[in-house]
Amino acid sequence: MVLMCSVRSCKTKHTKNSDIKFHKFPKNEELRSKWLLAINNESWFVPSQHSVVCSKHFDMSDYETNALGNKKLKIAAIPKSTIIRRSLLEGTSSFKRQQ
16 A cells, blocks of 8 residues: 555655655644544544555654654644745754664
8 A cells, every 4th residue: 555645735655765754634633633634534434444644744843752862753743734844944954863
């Protein structure tokens, strides 16, 4: 199964060696509802267990970094319907492990 972002206007698909991360919809109903409102998907869209939103829709402040330098989405993070132009702001890939 190919991972593809659930945001209607986004065509991002999982590719090998990509820095793009994919995040499953939260199980918490209240937070899931906020995600659905935030991404402006049609009212008929019901995310499945395989539905995901790509990291292009999250700000860097939506992530926390563990002791190994890996980034993890914060529990209360909510995606944006537009793509965050992280690479333009930072000039580098935001998900490569710091060395």
